Amino acid sequence: MASARLDASISGLGRVGLTRTETRPAAELARQAVIAAAKDAGLAMSAIDGLVVCRSGGASDAVLGLDLQRALGLRDLKLNRIALCEGASALAAIHTASLAVSTGMARHVACVFADAPVTPGTQMRAAFGRQKTGTGMEGLRYTAGLFGGAAVHALSAQRYLALHDLGEEVLADVAITTRAWAALNPEASYRKPLTREDCAAARYIAEPLRLFDCAAPVNGAIAVVVTTGSRAAAGAQPAVPILAYAEGHPGTPDRQGFDRALTHGGATAGRAMFEATGLTPADIDICQFYDAFSIMPLLALEAYGFHAPGEARTAYAGGAAGPGGSGMPINTGGGHLSGYYLQGMTPVAEAVLQARGAAGERQRERAGTILVTNEGGRLDYHAGMILGSAEQWA
Amino acid sequence: MTTQPVPEPDLASAQLLDALDEGRLDLLRCRQCGTAHLAVLVCDACGGTDFAAEQANGVGTIYSFTRTHIAHHPAFADRLPFCGGIVELTEGPRLFAPLVGEGLFAVGATVTFEPQRVESRGIAAFRLADQLPP
Numbered sequence: 001m002a003s004a005r006l007d008a009s010i011s012g013l014g015r016v017g018l019t020r021t022e023t024r025p026a027a028e029l030a031r032q033a034v035i036a037a038a039k040d041a042g043l044a045m046s047a048i049d050g051l052v053v054c055r056s057g058g059a060s061d062a063v064l065g066l067d068l069q070r071a072l073g074l075r076d077l078k079l080n081r082i083a084l085c086e087g088a089s090a091l092a093a094i095h096t097a098s099l100a101v102s103t104g105m106a107r108h109v110a111c112v113f114a115d116a117p118v119t120p121g122t123q124m125r126a127a128f129g130r131q132k133t134g135t136g137m138e139g140l141r142y143t144a145g146l147f148g149g150a151a152v153h154a155l156s157a158q159r160y161l162a163l164h165d166l167g168e169e170v171l172a173d174v175a176i177t178t179r180a181w182a183a184l185n186p187e188a189s190y191r192k193p194l195t196r197e198d199c200a201a202a203r204y205i206a207e208p209l210r211l212f213d214c215a216a217p218v219n220g221a222i223a224v225v226v227t228t229g230s231r232a233a234a235g236a237q238p239a240v241p242i243l244a245y246a247e248g249h250p251g252t253p254d255r256q257g258f259d260r261a262l263t264h265g266g267a268t269a270g271r272a273m274f275e276a277t278g279l280t281p282a283d284i285d286i287c288q289f290y291d292a293f294s295i296m297p298l299l300a301l302e303a304y305g306f307h308a309p310g311e312a313r314t315a316y317a318g319g320a321a322g323p324g325g326s327g328m329p330i331n332t333g334g335g336h337l338s339g340y341y342l343q344g345m346t347p348v349a350e351a352v353l354q355a356r357g358a359a360g361e362r363q364r365e366r367a368g369t370i371l372v373t374n375e376g377g378r379l380d381y382h383a384g385m386i387l388g389s390a391e392q393w394a
Numbered sequence: 395m396t397t398q399p400v401p402e403p404d405l406a407s408a409q410l411l412d413a414l415d416e417g418r419l420d421l422l423r424c425r426q427c428g429t430a431h432l433a434v435l436v437c438d439a440c441g442g443t444d445f446a447a448e449q450a451n452g453v454g455t456i457y458s459f460t461r462t463h464i465a466h467h468p469a470f471a472d473r474l475p476f477c478g479g480i481v482e483l484t485e486g487p488r489l490f491a492p493l494v495g496e497g498l499f500a501v502g503a504t505v506t507f508e509p510q511r512v513e514s515r516g517i518a519a520f521r522l523a524d525q526l527p528p
Contacts, residue, residue, distance in 0.1 A: 143400055255431075
């Protein structure tokens with residue numbers, strides 16, 4: 001039985017902050033981003049009748065919560081919700097909004113992510129180095145000294161390189177290509193081109209991950225407005241239709257015979273989305289992957305079936321995924337690595353800009369079908385979305 | 395001096411963490427299908443809920459590891475860089491553990507269990523099998 005189709009498009013995009021010098025708290029950044037997204041969509045604030053909030057994994061209601069509604073002065077919302085799916089929360093929020101507009105529950109739903117992990121003037125490690133003790137088996141990672149995302153993703157990277165007999169240059173090529181895109185994006189944090197020599201000389205964070213293999217933390221917020229296709233088509237911006245959405249949460253056992261550190265929910269989500277749309281990996285014009293660490297796009301490329309296990313490096317070989325490259329463009333805004341780390345919203349924002357034809361110097365000619373991924377936990381929670389251009393899909 | 399964090403037990407891990415406090419590394423073997431677990435409420439292989447505790451043989455291999463160059467916690471500040479990873483026990487299950495001692499850690503290298511004390515608690519560290527403890 002065919003599942004009911006979503007009738008949802010992204011009609012507005014708001015970006016606030018995106019720098020290490022931004023000092024406003026997350027809730028205020030979120031408020032400004034929603035206002036910016038509504039304005040971008042050509043909507044009065046009173047037209048927003050739904051809100052889906054998402055936030056960083058460790059953040060509480062005191063940081064950003066349902067009372068964003070009051071801060072925005074929004075009355076009589078038909079939907080107000082917090083989406084919690086770790087790093088996959090942004091796409092999960094947009095999906096919740098898509099369901100709401102598809103079923104008529106709400107008309108224009110704003111989805112927002114905000115985070116302010118950087119205290120200007122302090123070291124980056126302070127951004128995500130929260131002290132934890134934890135409970136049970138997962139808590140043992142802190143006993144082993146494995147704090148922060150870099151340490152656990154280093155375990156995936158180390159195993160990946162060992163299993164396929166590859167060197168660190170495979171990771172460096174991801175960082176170099178992503179930086180090359182960032183050079184074309186005025187909003188990116190780091191824009192100076194990188195070489196393999198630069199990467200090899202960079203300090204280690206958690207081996208084999210070096211400095212340039214890790215995301216650029218910023219303070220900021222991104223919001224999108226989701227509405228139906230017909231309303232979006234009548235909006236102020238080119239509509240960006242949501243063609244498909246799926247999740248994949250492997251729950252892989254941590255024992256012999258299973259490979260939890262390399263098992264990626266994109267395999268499940270990709271299959272579901274390609275089946276639902278009739279599309280194949282060859283139909284995807286651009287990928288916007290969640291790339292908090294350089295290993296992540298490689299694993300996503302393989303999970304989604306673009307490459308066989310151990311072969312994703314060929315996507316980056318010779319700059320194929322970079323500006324002017326011969327292959328599929330990946331993370332055209334500079335991603336998390338060189339752009340800005342606003343978790344699941346970073347790849348969404350770049351996909352919307354490309355689909356609209358509004359990506360400036362880095363705009364791709366073919367940007368009609370764009371895959372966006374979100375990752376949470378240590379590859380535990382995954383969401384994928386395929387966005388389209390109005391030109392190709394309206 | 396701050397000591398390294400040790401997790402609080404939850405329902406699934408109580409047996410394991412209690413045993414570690416006594417210096418032992420214990421498994422919970424499913425009485426229905428024989429699958430070995432470290433922390434478990436329901437056997438994901440067969441659905442069984444009855445488990446027998448037994449001592450692990452203390453030998454495993456490195457599933458993956460990292461040498462960390464940043465201390466997010468004061469207990470690790472004077473150990474930089476230090477190694478931690480995931481060890482796969484011969485009996486099957488895996489756990490996060492500090493990797494201690496000298497030698498070349500590598501994916502697939504054989505390691506042995508080394509009980510360590512952190513104040514009143516016990517933890518499971520591992521050392522390369524060909525490196526004798528000091």
